[in-house]
Amino acid sequence: MEVKHSFTVLLVEDSMSLGALYTEYLRSEGAKVTHVNHGEDALSELTTWQPDLLVLDIKLPDMSGMEILQKVQSQYPDITVIMITAHGTIDLAVESMKSGAFDFIIKPFDAKRLSITVRNALKQRQLVNLVANYEKSLPKANYMGFIGESLAMQTVYKTIDCVANSKASAFIIGESGTGKEVCAQAIHHAGNRRDKPFIALNCASIPKDLIESEIFGHTKGAFTGAVANRDGAATRAHGGTLFLDEVCEMELELQSKFLRFIQTGIFQRVGGTKEEKVDVRFVSATNRIPWDEVIAGRFREDLFYRLHVIPIELPALRVRGKDVLLLAHKFLKEYNAEEGKQFKSFSGDVKKILQTYHWPGNVRQLQNIIRQIVVLNSSDIIDESMLPTLFKSDSGSGQTQIKPVISIASANQASAIKNCESLAIDELARSNKLQAADSEIVKAETIIPLWLSEKQTIEAAIEQCDGNVPKAAAMLDISASTIYRKRQGWDELQDAVSEN
Numbered sequence: 333m334e335v336k337h338s339f340t341v342l343l344v345e346d347s348m349s350l351g352a353l354y355t356e357y358l359r360s361e362g363a364k365v366t367h368v369n370h371g372e373d374a375l376s377e378l379t380t381w382q383p384d385l386l387v388l389d390i391k392l393p394d395m396s397g398m399e400i401l402q403k404v405q406s407q408y409p410d411i412t413v414i415m416i417t418a419h420g421t422i423d424l425a426v427e428s429m430k431s432g433a434f435d436f437i438i439k440p441f442d443a444k445r446l447s448i449t450v451r452n453a454l455k456q457r458q459l460v461n462l463v464a465n466y467e468k469s470l471p472k473a474n475y476m477g478f479i480g481e482s483l484a485m486q487t488v489y490k491t492i493d494c495v496a497n498s499k500a501s502a503f504i505i506g507e508s509g510t511g512k513e514v515c516a517q518a519i520h521h522a523g524n525r526r527d528k529p530f531i532a533l534n535c536a537s538i539p540k541d542l543i544e545s546e547i548f549g550h551t552k553g554a555f556t557g558a559v560a561n562r563d564g565a566a567t568r569a570h571g572g573t574l575f576l577d578e579v580c581e582m583e584l585e586l587q588s589k590f591l592r593f594i595q596t597g598i599f600q601r602v603g604g605t606k607e608e609k610v611d612v613r614f615v616s617a618t619n620r621i622p623w624d625e626v627i628a629g630r631f632r633e634d635l636f637y638r639l640h641v642i643p644i645e646l647p648a649l650r651v652r653g654k655d656v657l658l659l660a661h662k663f664l665k666e667y668n669a670e671e672g673k674q675f676k677s678f679s680g681d682v683k684k685i686l687q688t689y690h691w692p693g694n695v696r697q698l699q700n701i702i703r704q705i706v707v708l709n710s711s712d713i714i715d716e717s718m719l720p721t722l723f724k725s726d727s728g729s730g731q732t733q734i735k736p737v738i739s740i741a742s743a744n745q746a747s748a749i750k751n752c753e754s755l756a757i758d759e760l761a762r763s764n765k766l767q768a769a770d771s772e773i774v775k776a777e778t779i780i781p782l783w784l785s786e787k788q789t790i791e792a793a794i795e796q797c798d799g800n801v802p803k804a805a806a807m808l809d810i811s812a813s814t815i816y817r818k819r820q821g822w823d824e825l826q827d828a829v830s831e832n
């Protein structure tokens with residue numbers, strides 16, 4: 333393998349004369365050398381540039397070379413470190429190799445000795461880079477919290493890699509449960525804001541009259557209940573990322589205030605008079621089609637263009653092929669550990685069913701179903717009998733039919749299932765013979781409107797979860813924001829019914 337001819341070296345050696353000598357040796361190898369005499373100077377150089385090699389004396393006037401090595405290992409792990417040591421510090425030099433130094437050279441040494449070590453170090457760097465590039469070109473099965481090696485997900489990973497360090501606003505779209513929040517976190521953690529805060533704000537779940545204060549904060553006395561000054565999400569996200577989940581649910585009035593904030597980074601707290609400026613990167617998400625919202629007049633066009641700079645589309649689980657099984661195995665392992673169960677895998681039939689089902693609730697639904705199976709059964713293999721009723725095929729066409737999760741369970745039925753809080757809703761329905769209720773309700777004399785039965789189902793689930801809306805939402809395989817949105821709609825429908 334050819335050794336790289338031009339490379340950079342930071343040489344840390346307190347003796348001026350030895351420093352000059354080693355610099356000469358290194359230059360004859362083709363290196364661009366910067367020589368410093370103190371540890372502090374070396375650390376300050378490293379904040380502005382990183383050399384290919386760090387040639388580091390163990391004994392320095394202001395700190396030990398070991399201390400510098402440790403800092404380099406944690407902050408600049410790509411730098412190859414060669415230690416220089418005197419006879420009396422050989423033990424330390426051996427220690428330094430255990431801590432990650434590439435090699436050590438004992439003083440005094442000649443140009444040839446240094447040349448061999450430097451060439452070996454450069455060869456090793458080339459190999460490491462080669463392997464890293466090769467690994468990058470392989471499909472990834474895991475990426476920043478995502479599981480999945482389908483082509484569709486590889487495209488998502490590549491986009492995240494490309495945009496992570498940019499400040500441009502990213503806009504994530506995808507059906508509910510496809511991993512939009514995982515994606516927002518991945519953008520943050522893969523980028524150079526990773527050490528700063530990631531603040532998520534769900535624009536649909538915060539009541540209308542509180543959202544402005546949630547975003548911008550408020551001053552004491554700004555409204556009833558504002559007993560003290562409070563920072564909003566904008567302030568807390570300073571230097572980091574502000575994730576606006578369900579962004580299309582933002583009220584039009586707030587959208588205009590938000591537009592100015594996005595353009596300038598400047599905002600005022602509710603009740604405040606002073607302007608504040610922050611540096612945040614915006615990542616937004618919705619499970620709606622944002623342009624349709626613009627056309628319908630529910631989302632400002634100018635805000636759309638500000639936020640929708642880098643669109644990222646998360647594919648539905650049904651188009652991710654074998655990812656379904658990868659995810660299912662990952663969840664199985666996780667819930668086995670949580671529940672103390674011994675499941676090892678899925679039967680062949682179950683694998684087929686999982687791969688052909690079309691997952692309206694996407695990854696969240698798969699997650700809930702695996703948990704439900706693990707909680708309710710004990711065995712080593714998951715077979716067809718353990719699957720919830722919604723997987724029962726009745727078409728004979730080989731296509732699994734989707735049945736809504738407790739489609740028309742009434743409030744009375746819900747009270748019958750009250751004692752089984754930890755069970756997923758679908759299984760609760762099964763275990764309490766609610767399947768039969770579907771047909772009985774249809775037979776019943778009074779047929780209630782669909783929206784009302786849906787309302788009753790949702791309210792029953794919330795009650796069962798002790799008022800915990802996100803938990804109820806997870807069990808119903810919908811997002812919490814869907815529940816909040818529906819609640820608003822029910823009030824309007826209820827009013828309309830009362831007026832008639």
Ligand SMILES: Nc1ncnc2c1ncn2[C@@H]1O[C@H](COP(=O)(O)OP(=O)(O)OP(=O)(O)O)[C@@H](O)[C@H]1O
Nearest residue numbers: 478479480508509510511512513514619695696811
């Ligand atoms: N590719 C994935 N690998 C592992 N876990 C995932 C993946 N995608 C989603 N999840 C998990 O699925 C659940 C739902 O994900 P998330 O909340 O990010 O979805 P979402 O698209 O934001 O949903 P919603 O639109 O309903 O808010 C979470 O528990 C998340 O950790």
